[in-house]
Amino acid sequence: MKRSKIKTILIGLGRICSGLESDPFRKKPCTHMGVLQSEWGKDRFELVLGLDTKEEKCQEFQSLWKAETKQVSPDPSKSEFPKNIQLAVISTPSAFHEDWAKHCIRSGIPNLLIEKPVALTKAGAKRIHTLAKKHKTRVWINHERRYHPSYQYVKDQLIKGNLGNLKSIRASVFTSAKNPGFAFSKLGGGPLLHDGTHAVDLIHWFLGKPKLVDAKLERPKKGSVESRAVAWLQTKTGVEIFLDVSGGRDYFQFELDLHTDTHRIICSNDGFQFYLSETSKLYKGFRSLVPYEPKQFPKPETSNAFLGIYEEISQVIAGKKQTLEGTLSDNIEILDLIESIYRRKQ
Structure with a gap:
């Protein structure tokens, strides 16, 4: 039919x-x-x-x-x-x-x-x-990104507890615009609203709405939209989140760096990286994070x-x-x- x-x-x-x-x-x-x-x-x-x-x-x-x-x-x-x-x-x-x-x-x-x-x-x-x-x-x-199989995999594994208990997230959204405050001024908001919203959305999707603990804004001139926004957020379960959205970089980067009690997961436009706690080969009596590839992680060709x-x-x-x-x-x-x-x- x-x-x-x-x-x-x-x-x-x-x-x-x-x-x-x-x-x-x-x-x-x-x-x-x-x-x-x-x-x-x-x-x-x-x-x-x-x-x-x-x-x-x-x-x-x-x-x-x-x-x-x-x-x-x-x-x-x-x-x-x-x-x-x-x-x-x-x-x-x-x-x-x-x-x-x-x-x-x-x-x-x-x-x-x-x-x-x-x-x-x-x-x-x-x-x-x-x-x-x-x-x-x-x-x-x-x-x-909510519909990207790689992000969906990470969320699913966190919910199932296969990646340990989430402790902190460092979220960064950096652009190469030299004067992002001026670049966004005609759009009614700065890079936090127009670019950082993706990072805030993923944090909300992973954990629900966190509360704001503290924040700082940098502006090119008085009254303009921000060129940089830095925020410290916290969930009800005590997950600490550090958000940095800014321009003035000589590169573009979108990244969530998640730390649990047993794993580290980097979710980035440049690719995903997974680390697992194992007995350290560098320090006696310690454990270190060792890179690995999850068997069920979506293949790049299936991710859109x-x-x-x-x-x-x-x-x-x-x-x-x-x-x-x-x-x-x-x-x-x-x-x-x-x-x-x-x-x-x-």
Whole structure:
């Protein structure tokens, strides 16, 4: 029996929508359009229309993908959508997520996938949540690492106790932007909101919402968004978490360094590393961490987070799955935690 394809629109035709697909080093697909145009995606989704406020973006997208596009007003309420759309993917700049989400919900689109952060503020996320609940709209947020088999493996092993009892996490998100405060100033938030949200989301996913113990912000100039955010967090069970999100580095790094009472696990964009406590060959009477490769760790060729989130969307729409991995309620708590860091007096 031939499956019914999910009629989809893309709103915002830039970098995460399709631009990154041209990166020769990234594992494909790595964008929304990359998924929709993959053999897997074309079997499940039908792109009806791509929308953007800029004519050049529409032309570029149309030329690259041979897809129909439409230039729309910066005011979402002035835009009309094709009939019977089942999924809207909102990949506009963050400042416009909330207005587009609310317009899609009011227009009767039953499923939304919104790029992170879902809104610039907790209050904005709550407004989307209230409206979505009223219209019974399902909303996914593209914190894609939740859908990456490698991160899923680590979480599963921690829950089962196979990696020991978690004691601390060092989370770092570093970028090469020389003046990230200025770079993000037009977007309504700094690197903590726009990049660090991925690390905060994973911490929340692994452990639930931690409490803020202390924080420090560095700003390029008075009144600007931060160039660096450093925070000390703690869970109810006593797991200590140290978060550092900043620019001004000569490299890019995303990393969670987890320490349990028996293991160390490094989860990074550069790869995953596992260490196990064994009798030390360096110091008599001590134990040392020794690298090893877990037998059940997912193979790189099977690991793709973008395919993972779209698989869940297709399963839920088809009625084969009921739950969503990352809920709006989770994202409200994530934004609440980020705002508590911003509110910390310096």
